[in-house]
Amino acid sequence: MFRLFLMLEWKAFLRASSFGANLAIKIILGIVATVYAFLFLMMGFAIYPILEDNGLDPLETVNKYLFFYFVFDLAIRFFMQKLPTMNIKPLLILPIKRNTVVHFAMGKSAISFFNAIHLFWLLPFTVAMLVNGHPAMNVLGWHFAIVALLLADNFINLLINNKDAIFYPVVILVLGAAIGWYYDWFDVTLYTGRAFAMFYEIPVTALVAIGFLAVLYWFTFTYYLERLHLDTGLAKRSDIAKTENYTWLDRFGELGVFLKNDIRLLRRNKRSRTTVFMSVLFVFYGLLFFTGAIDSYDSPGWQVFAGIFVTGGFLFTFGQFVPSWDSAYYPLMMSQNIKYKDYLASKWWLMVIATVISTIMASFYAIFGWHIYLLIVVGAIYNIGINSSLVLLGGAFVKTPIDLTTSKQAFGDKQAFNVRTLLVTIPKLLGPILLYVLGKLHSEELGLALVAGAGLLGFLFRNKIFGIIEGIYRSEKYKTIEAYKQKS
Amino acid sequence: MISVSNLTKKYANGITVLNIPNLDIAPGESFGLVGNNGAGKTTFFSLLLDLIEPSSGKVLNKNVQVNTSEAWKPFTAAFLDESFLIGYLTAEEYFYFIGDLRGQKKSDVDALLAKHEEFFNGEILNSKKYLRDLSKGNMKKVGIIATLIGNPEVVILDEPFANLDPTTVNRLKKIIRELADDPRVTILVSSHDLAHTVEVCDRIVALSKGEIVKDIQTSPETLRELETFFAV
Numbered sequence: 001m002f003r004l005f006l007m008l009e010w011k012a013f014l015r016a017s018s019f020g021a022n023l024a025i026k027i028i029l030g031i032v033a034t035v036y037a038f039l040f041l042m043m044g045f046a047i048y049p050i051l052e053d054n055g056l057d058p059l060e061t062v063n064k065y066l067f068f069y070f071v072f073d074l075a076i077r078f079f080m081q082k083l084p085t086m087n088i089k090p091l092l093i094l095p096i097k098r099n100t101v102v103h104f105a106m107g108k109s110a111i112s113f114f115n116a117i118h119l120f121w122l123l124p125f126t127v128a129m130l131v132n133g134h135p136a137m138n139v140l141g142w143h144f145a146i147v148a149l150l151l152a153d154n155f156i157n158l159l160i161n162n163k164d165a166i167f168y169p170v171v172i173l174v175l176g177a178a179i180g181w182y183y184d185w186f187d188v189t190l191y192t193g194r195a196f197a198m199f200y201e202i203p204v205t206a207l208v209a210i211g212f213l214a215v216l217y218w219f220t221f222t223y224y225l226e227r228l229h230l231d232t233g234l235a236k237r238s239d240i241a242k243t244e245n246y247t248w249l250d251r252f253g254e255l256g257v258f259l260k261n262d263i264r265l266l267r268r269n270k271r272s273r274t275t276v277f278m279s280v281l282f283v284f285y286g287l288l289f290f291t292g293a294i295d296s297y298d299s300p301g302w303q304v305f306a307g308i309f310v311t312g313g314f315l316f317t318f319g320q321f322v323p324s325w326d327s328a329y330y331p332l333m334m335s336q337n338i339k340y341k342d343y344l345a346s347k348w349w350l351m352v353i354a355t356v357i358s359t360i361m362a363s364f365y366a367i368f369g370w371h372i373y374l375l376i377v378v379g380a381i382y383n384i385g386i387n388s389s390l391v392l393l394g395g396a397f398v399k400t401p402i403d404l405t406t407s408k409q410a411f412g413d414k415q416a417f418n419v420r421t422l423l424v425t426i427p428k429l430l431g432p433i434l435l436y437v438l439g440k441l442h443s444e445e446l447g448l449a450l451v452a453g454a455g456l457l458g459f460l461f462r463n464k465i466f467g468i469i470e471g472i473y474r475s476e477k478y479k480t481i482e483a484y485k486q487k488s
Numbered sequence: 489m490i491s492v493s494n495l496t497k498k499y500a501n502g503i504t505v506l507n508i509p510n511l512d513i514a515p516g517e518s519f520g521l522v523g524n525n526g527a528g529k530t531t532f533f534s535l536l537l538d539l540i541e542p543s544s545g546k547v548l549n550k551n552v553q554v555n556t557s558e559a560w561k562p563f564t565a566a567f568l569d570e571s572f573l574i575g576y577l578t579a580e581e582y583f584y585f586i587g588d589l590r591g592q593k594k595s596d597v598d599a600l601l602a603k604h605e606e607f608f609n610g611e612i613l614n615s616k617k618y619l620r621d622l623s624k625g626n627m628k629k630v631g632i633i634a635t636l637i638g639n640p641e642v643v644i645l646d647e648p649f650a651n652l653d654p655t656t657v658n659r660l661k662k663i664i665r666e667l668a669d670d671p672r673v674t675i676l677v678s679s680h681d682l683a684h685t686v687e688v689c690d691r692i693v694a695l696s697k698g699e700i701v702k703d704i705q706t707s708p709e710t711l712r713e714l715e716t717f718f719a720v
Contacts, residue, residue, distance in 0.1 A: 241618045243578045257588040261574070268576040268618065332572040335537045337561045337589045404576060478541045485571075 005104045033113055037120050044124030048132065059129065059142075059200060060193070066146070067192035070153060071174045077114055077157040078167060092228070102224045106217070110154055118150045141203025146196070148206070148213040155213075155220045254339070258346030265325060269404035272325065275317045279354065282313025283361050286376070290368045300444075303372070304436040304451065307379025308387070308429050310362050314354035315383055316428070319391030320398070322347045323473070327401035327484040334481060340470045344392060348462070351388045355380055378452045382432050385455030389465040390428055396472040399483035489515040489642065489674040490536065494545030497531055497698075506531045506698040508545075513676070513691075515641075518668030520689030520706075521678040522714065527695040529678040530568065533646050536676070537566055549642060562590070565640035567631035567648070575620030579612045579630050582619060583637060590638030597637060604633050607659045624651045632660065636667075643667060643675045649684050657684065664688045682718065686711045694718075 051058040091101055126143045130136060160166045180186035199206050246263065249256035266272045289306035318325075323343075326333055333343070359380040366373040432451045439447030458465075473480075490513040497506040506528040513519050521529050534540045536547055538554045546553050549560040566572070574582055580601075587597040601613065611626055619630060628651055635643050648664070649657050665688055667673045679685045685692060686706055694702035694717065702717060704710055 240616050241578045241621075242616070243580045243614075245581070245584070254588075257585065261577070261585060264576060264581065329571055329574045331537075331539050331568065332574070334539060335561065335564070335566055335572075336586070337591075478539075481539055 002100075002104060009108070037117060040117055040120035041124060044121030045128065047121070047125055048128035052132075058125075059134075060197065062125070063196035063200075064189045064193045066196050067189050068178065070149065073114075073118075073150065074153050074157060075171070077153060078160070089230070092230075098225060098228050099221075102221055102228065106155070106158065106220060106224070109158060110151065112154070115151060115154055119147070122146060122150075137203045138200045141206040142196070142200040145199035145206040145209035148209040152209075152213045152216050155216045158220050159223060254342040255346055255349065258343055259349065262346055262350050265404070271402060271404050272318070276314065278317050279313030279315075279358065280361075282316075283310055283358050285313075286310040286362065286365060290365060290372050300440060300447070301433045301437050303375055304379065304433050304447075305429050307375040307377075308383060308432055309379075310365075310376050311355050311358040311380040312383045312387060312428075313358060315351045315388055315391055318354070319347070319351050319388060320395055321400075321402060322392055322395040323480075324395070324398050324400055324402045324484075325404070328404060330481055330484045334477065340473050341466060344466050344469060347392065348388055348466075351391070352384050355383050355388070374448065378448050378455075379432065381452045381455035382458075383455070385458030385462075386431065387428050389458060389462050389469075392469055393465060393472075396469050396476065399476075399480055401484045401486065489513055489517070489550055490676075491548040491551075492545070493548075495535060495542055495547060496544045497528075497535060497540065498543040504543075504698055506535070508532070508700060511693070511700065513674060515674055516671040517674055517691055518664070518689045519674070519676045520685035520692040521676065521695060522680070522682060522685050522692060522718075523678075523695035524680075524718070526697075528698040529695060530646055531698075532695070533566070533568055533644055533676070533678065536644060537564070537568070539568075560642075563641040564644070565590075565635035565638070565642070566644035566646075567628075567635050568644070568646040570624075570627055570631075572631055572634075573619045573627055576618055578618060579615065579622075582630060583634060586634045586637050590640075592638045600637060601633070604636075604663070607633065607656065607663065609656065625653060625656065628652060629656065632663075636663075639672075641672060641674060643673060645675070645677050647678055647680070649679055649681055661688050682714045683711060686714065 047062070048058045051061050092098075122143065126139055129139045160170070177186070177188040181188060199209065244264065246260045249260050249263075252259060266276060286306045286309065289303055323330070323333075359377060362376050363373065365376055432454070435450040435454055436447040439450040490511075492508050492511040494510075495506065495508045496504060498504045505526075521532065523529050531540070535542055536549065536554065538547075542555060546555070548554075549564060552560040554560050574585070577585065583597050583601060584594060587594065601608075605613070608629060612622070612630060615622075619627060622630070628648070632645060632648055635645065645664075648660060652660060661684065664675060664677060667675045668688060668690065677685065677689060690706055692702070692704055692706060692710060692714065693700055694714065702714070704713065
């Protein structure tokens with residue numbers, strides 16, 4: 001039975017319409033994954049001797065920070081790890097045991113980069129402990145307990161996925177714990193560190209962790225099994241709709257028509273709401289750079305990078321996927337009385353408005369010095385002038401349909417924010433950094449002026465770029481309609 | 489109104505799914521397209537709307553070649569399938585959106601909706617539902633009425649009778665009949681249901697494997713003729 005499922009998965013992978021276009025991205029992803037695996041491997045080897053050289057007990061130190069590692073892992077999974085998607089509905093009435101379907105979907109989730117990556121540091125670290133004369137039984141007890149708990153994270157993610165009501169309170173609790181730890185009010189790692197140490201001191205207790213994993217698996221299993229009906233876990237959740245006319249947008253004419261729809265698009269679909277949430281997070285990303293929290297981020301090049309990022313969150317997460325946001329009804333858009341120019345202008349304005357709002361939100365950075373805020377404003381100008389057109393240009397080639405209605409519960413697809421979004425972003429960040437660094441050879445002001453000047457130039461020539469994008473839309477029209485027909 | 493010449497659609501594997509050497513649809517005509525699955529009905533409509541690329545030949549819609557100019561869009565309306573609906577809008581928002589695109593005032597749209605209130609059967613307007621949460625039949629009703637916004641001169645409906653309950657089918661026939669009687673409107677309807685098509689169309693064309701195999705003006709004998717043709 002599993003063999004048949006595997007065959008289905010393989011075919012789904014090979015036959016996805018986006019396969020060809022995505023192959024390059026998959027290769028890049030593969031390289032990134034390899035780099036990370038390598039880094040983790042190095043870390044695994046290095047961590048023991050380094051901690052020891054610094055006069056710390058390696059195991060104790062690792063145990064101390066493991067709590068945050070687990071939480072961080074969970075957060076990464078929540079946003080990045082895609083849930084195992086299987087086309088469940090057609091399988092329901094076939095002579096396949098429901099148990100098998102659920103076991104397979106869950107098993108598939110366990111075989112993932114997000115689970116494997118931990119072993120890259122965990123195994124070398126374990127070996128290092130053995131080599132350094134720690135008793136084998138104790139080390140193995142600790143090792144298996146940690147592996148079990150990391151795997152448990154995987155299933156916890158399955159359970160809390162799609163449940164913002166659980167996720168966000170947990171985030172707040174953990175943030176509280178982190179702040180308490182940072183300011184020495186309350187050290188949660190004292191307790192969790194003890195717990196992790198116990199797995200080492202009394203190896204038998206590893207069975208508790210493994211038992212926990214088993215119970216969690218069983219719980220997740222029954223959770224999904226019970227919801228394997230068309231009217232529960234697989235049901236479409238329908239929202240209570242309210243007609244909103246946004247008549248104040250009427251004064252913008254044709255542009256207003258599209259703006260209205262885009263606002264509704266952003267507000268009423270889970271996928272796009274996540275985009276908005278992410279772009280707010282981007283605003284705070286600069287804290288890492290401007291507070292000197294990370295030393296290597298202190299260089300001027302990095303700070304321009306941050307300036308672009310702080311104000312460009314929405315631009316990168318949303319603009320990247322124009323026109324895929326409208327993929328579900330693309331034939332309508334193509335047969336209605338629509339001018340590409342108005343359509344593009346509406347998306348462009350949306351990005352400009354979001355960038356301006358981000359810039360205003362980011363004004364609190366002024367407390368780190370006006371120089372910092374100036375960097376951010378210059379970044380915003382570059383975003384509005386150049387990057388807003390660049391993302392639209394890039395988006396014209398994206399032919400991956402977006403499923404807006406990720407409200408399908410249980411085994412729904414979750415691709416709201418993925419690694420891919422970040423990858424396509426990188427080139428758009430290097431331009432301003434280069435300009436700034438070049439100008440800085442002369443003076444800092446020239447550096448800033450170059451970046452802002454490029455932005456203004458882009459702003460002036462935006463109709464030219466829109467013309468090019470329009471051409472691409474036209475020449476790619478049939479291919480795009482065809483690709484959007486296939487559900488991802 | 490619509491003039492087709494040497495229109496073919498071939499796919500990469502060399503299979504020809506549509507081959508129409510010549511077809512003219514007069515202004516004001518009500519045109520019914522019948523045929524089995526795979527006969528090429530939807531392909532033909534997609535070509536009329538320039539949603540797929542013709543392998544050869546051309547379609548003129550009121551003397552506008554559809555795959556080189558977009559000037560046909562203002563006077564043409566179509567509903568082929570659910571990809572013509574915007575799922576996250578309510579029915580009202582969708583109608584006003586289409587109205588805006590077609591340069592209609594809100595009051596014009598409201599008047600049209602009021603006229604077709606019976607067709608909606610009270611399940612669509614003010615239903616507190618987004619289009620994506622409507623049943624298939626109700627989605628279809630929204631799509632069909634939306635094509636009437638802005639007095640289009642060409643209306644294209646793919647399988648309008650499918651998925652509708654018997655009462656609604658009769659109401660829809662009435663609506664299509666009215667359009668057919670209006671000399672300014674050319675209406676194109678495809679269907680599997682021979683009886684419905686014969687009832688609402690002046691002219692019926694049967695497609696089989698992408699070719700026109702029958703082209704008849706509707707008369708009392710038409711239904712029998714078609715039934716004999718499609719008999720097994």
